[in-house]
Amino acid sequence: MNCYCAFCKSPRRIYRKRNINLINVIASAMTAMVIMFAIWQSFDPRAIIAFVVCLAISEVFIKIRWRLSVVCRACGFDPVLYIKDPQAAAGKVRDQLDVRKQDPKYLLAKPLNLPTITPQKAEALQSKAKGKLVSRSI
Ligand SMILES: [Zn+2]
Structure with missing residues (x-):
């Protein structure tokens, strides 16, 4: 599918x-x-x-x-884990993105279409849910 x-x-x-x-x-x-x-x-x-x-x-x-x-092979996002523990899922995605950054075989690969968070949106998210925002770069 x-x-x-x-x-x-x-x-x-x-x-x-x-x-x-x-x-x-x-x-x-x-x-x-x-x-x-x-x-x-x-x-x-x-x-x-x-x-x-x-x-x-x-x-x-x-x-x-x-x-x-x-589990997504490109970014490592695990929807099942995300439902149970969003922080752990975010950690896994961060690990996968770090691996992707280090691995030379992804140098010429198509970049991932990651969601962007503007500074204003990050501010709003941080004030709404304290400490829930994982990273500004993702
Ligand atoms: Zn993915």
Whole structure:
């Protein structure tokens, strides 16, 4: 799925699927059947354990894939972390931007479209929410 980063507005692709669906359940059942016939050569109730393990592995894999795809590769903005802890998300973005500044491979890359804060807006933000403003440069 194509979308834009909420912070640097760069176009990107994310996986929308967050949990397993019916197809994954059917695939896990078939994998469990194959494992059952490979190990016991007949129907065996222990295949249920293999089925549950396959379901757990596919759920964990899809969750990790979704979680990794949500983070922006250009600026490091993590919307999930931002909802839980905006300060930590700002720190991660700052770290990523520092890495980007140091890395020579980004010297000729297209600059990020970062939001700008004018001094007047920064003043208003600081008076409204004390200490919430992370950096004037971002
Ligand atoms: Zn971004």
